[in-house]
Amino acid sequence: MMEMKDKHPINIKPVSELRNYTKLLAEVKPNEPVFLTKNGYGKYAVISIEEYERLKLGLEYMEIMRAAEETGYVENDEIMKKYGL
Incomplete structure (x- = not known):
């Protein structure tokens, strides 16, 4: 994980990790989205409700x-x- 300026981690995962979505969704926290990449490029952001x-x-x-x-x-x-x- 990379760090942002305000010290919140940037959680970047390949979209293929959605196969184990329970584990991936457990990593989504307020102010800490999980960013999904496809073919090495940012594609989606998973955020809490x-x-x-x-x-x-x-x-x-x-x-x-x-x-x-x-x-x-x-x-x-x-x-x-x-x-x-």
Whole structure:
């Protein structure tokens, strides 16, 4: 495994290791995806559901901020409703 700048390991495996998917999935942790290669090139990232939800939420937040930059404001009610606050 290689190390990233923030000291989280980068877990890179060939896609053929999916044959033993139970072992591979046990290596997937929050903030520590498993990257799968095919023919020596990065092809897939396996992430936990929690990480997926966090990334999705981040993208939604970025979309709201982009809209705010275009219009100059964001409706507080819109954010409160969207995120259950």
